[in-house]
Amino acid sequence: MNILIDKSSMIPIHQQLYQQISDRILSGLMKEGERLPSIRSMSESLTLSPMTIVKVYQQLEDHGLIERAHGKGTFVKRKDLLKNTQKDDLSNPYQWQISISDYLSRSRFRYNPSLSAGYSGYNLSIASLNHQLLPTKRILKEAYSLLEKNLDSLGKYGPVQGDLSFRETAAQYLKNKGIVTSAQNILVTSGAQQGISLIAHTFVGPGDIVIMEAPTYPGAIDIFKSRGATILTVPVDTEGMRTDLLLSLCDKYSPKLIYTIPRFHNPTGYSMSQRRKIELLAIAHHNNCMIIEDDPWSEITYSTIKAKPLKSMDTLGHIIYLKSFSKIIGPGYRVCAMVAEGSILDRLIAAKANLDSGAPLLTQKAIIPFLESNAMVQYLRQLNLTLSYRRDKMIKVLKANAPTGVTWTIPEGGVVIWVTLPKHFDIDSLFYRSVADHNISFLPGTVCYANEPEFNHLRLCFSYLDEDELEICILSLCRLIRDMMEHQGNHSPLPMI
Numbered sequence: 001m002n003i004l005i006d007k008s009s010m011i012p013i014h015q016q017l018y019q020q021i022s023d024r025i026l027s028g029l030m031k032e033g034e035r036l037p038s039i040r041s042m043s044e045s046l047t048l049s050p051m052t053i054v055k056v057y058q059q060l061e062d063h064g065l066i067e068r069a070h071g072k073g074t075f076v077k078r079k080d081l082l083k084n085t086q087k088d089d090l091s092n093p094y095q096w097q098i099s100i101s102d103y104l105s106r107s108r109f110r111y112n113p114s115l116s117a118g119y120s121g122y123n124l125s126i127a128s129l130n131h132q133l134l135p136t137k138r139i140l141k142e143a144y145s146l147l148e149k150n151l152d153s154l155g156k157y158g159p160v161q162g163d164l165s166f167r168e169t170a171a172q173y174l175k176n177k178g179i180v181t182s183a184q185n186i187l188v189t190s191g192a193q194q195g196i197s198l199i200a201h202t203f204v205g206p207g208d209i210v211i212m213e214a215p216t217y218p219g220a221i222d223i224f225k226s227r228g229a230t231i232l233t234v235p236v237d238t239e240g241m242r243t244d245l246l247l248s249l250c251d252k253y254s255p256k257l258i259y260t261i262p263r264f265h266n267p268t269g270y271s272m273s274q275r276r277k278i279e280l281l282a283i284a285h286h287n288n289c290m291i292i293e294d295d296p297w298s299e300i301t302y303s304t305i306k307a308k309p310l311k312s313m314d315t316l317g318h319i320i321y322l323k324s325f326s327k328i329i330g331p332g333y334r335v336c337a338m339v340a341e342g343s344i345l346d347r348l349i350a351a352k353a354n355l356d357s358g359a360p361l362l363t364q365k366a367i368i369p370f371l372e373s374n375a376m377v378q379y380l381r382q383l384n385l386t387l388s389y390r391r392d393k394m395i396k397v398l399k400a401n402a403p404t405g406v407t408w409t410i411p412e413g414g415v416v417i418w419v420t421l422p423k424h425f426d427i428d429s430l431f432y433r434s435v436a437d438h439n440i441s442f443l444p445g446t447v448c449y450a451n452e453p454e455f456n457h458l459r460l461c462f463s464y465l466d467e468d469e470l471e472i473c474i475l476s477l478c479r480l481i482r483d484m485m486e487h488q489g490n491h492s493p494l495p496m497i
Contacts, residue, residue: 001030001037002101005046006207009230010253011451013048018056019451023106023225025065025076026446034098036066036074064428106225121439122473124460127266127296127327127416133386133463134330135370135379142373143366150365158361160353162188162337166364169371170337174323177298178308181339187348188359191334192294192324196220198338199257199292199320200227202351208256211249213241215418215448215457217266217294220259224450231450236265240272243279250287258284258291262310263298267448267459268418269411277310284318290344291319296327297414299380302388305412317341320348325367328380333363387415387463390470394462397471401478403485415463418445421456421481424488428455433480440473 003020005013024030039057043050057074060066067077147154161167167183174181189195196219204210206228212220214233224231232253234246241260249255260280262272272280284291293310311321321339340348352358370376394417398408405422421427427444434440445457462470
């Protein structure tokens with residue numbers, strides 16, 4: 001276990017240590033039953049006071065992450081939710097690998113039963129569309145015709161920056177969203193996740209300050225933490241990121257990068273107001289920092305109000321814009337258009353060349369005909385109607401069955417609802433019971449916080465399950481929440497995860 005402590009950081013040393021160990025445990029990078037270093041050995045290896053280690057271990061034990069066995073040591077307590085995952089075994093021939101140190105800080109988004117090949121339960125966790133809603137047959141039919149005429153192109157390496165025809169199609173698509181750009185300013189990545197990773201590996205190093213919303217997309221947290229960034233967070237409300245608090249942070253610290261999801265924010269579903277977009281861009285100009293504008297779901301809207309991306313207001317190249325096409329037409333395509341300018345784009349292209357020499361040509365070619373056709377417009381129109389109905393159905397079931405004290409957002413777009421439980425509620429306990437007893441997974445809100453997580457939120461996706469399954473799962477979840485709240489009222493112990 002490689003622990004990096006920055007004694008010059010504004011984050012207290014004990015909090016840095018707690019965060020790194022807890023992240024590894026909650027990510028599944030440290031397995032159930034794995035021994036932690038002794039207080040003395042960790043104190044010596046990190047040159048920290050033994051009392052600091054004692055304090056951190058006590059915090060971890062209080063939160064149910066570790067347990068101490070008298071005379072034997074301190075061990076990870078976390079229970080494995082997946083019955084089919086590899087079990088620790090003293091006879092395991094790969095046991096020696098534990099001694100190989102790594103530089104992963106957390107991968108909490110990865111450690112999710114719904115993302116496992118062995119998981120066959122009801123998935124309220126993953127923000128993705130049901131396969132029956134996707135235009136797969138139409139895309140494949142049109143792609144086959146195009147590729148048949150261009151078989152020679154698949155026998156060559158494509159440009160590192162991405163297929164020119166696709167970039168031209170993407171530029172026209174983005175123009176319709178209010179972003180005036182060209183193929184020369186677009187870099188194609190294998191999904192938005194790779195886009196974020198590419199930016200982080202190019203521009204973010206140990207100690208660099210990255211500002212994120214709280215809560216936010218867990219995959220982005222994982223990436224910035226893996227780079228050793230100092231992450232500062234700004235809460236969101238119904239108008240998006242609190243720019244007044246962001247301004248106060250920037251008065252004290254110099255951020256290198258701000259990560260935001262301004263349109264149908266993940267996980268809350270809120271959208272940034274025009275006023276705050278203007279303020280955010282002004283803050284970036286004043287501080288000479290970059291903004292990553294992540295736009296996964298802006299096409300999925302249930303409101304007649306149209307809002308242009310933040311990038312449409314950017315004249316000085318502060319914003320790196322990410323438009324994932326995988327979310328709206330199928331995650332298997334893994335295609336994202338990154339828009340940037342100047343030397344920032346040049347360096348990102350160089351980094352992309354180092355990484356994989358360019359995104360797969362086949363998927364770029366495959367989706368061009370559909371993106372250029374009127375079928376795309378018709379598809380999105382019908383998709384919005386279908387998902388609006390699903391959203392309303394989930395909210396209706398929550399209103400009729402959720403216990404008093406449970407609240408939720410009503411998103412005007414996107415595919416998720418952010419549910420808040422009473423302050424005393426432990427979401428990890430609910431997650432354990434939900435998966436173990438009902439085979440229903442959701443996204444615990446704790447994974448959506450880079451620092452100081454809140455333990456009483458969960459994210460529910462209404463686009464992945466069949467409609468009948470959706471209603472059954474929300475009913476079961478409401479009953480389980482009610483049961484656990486009643487047991488808490490009777491002071492009965494809850495299972496810890």
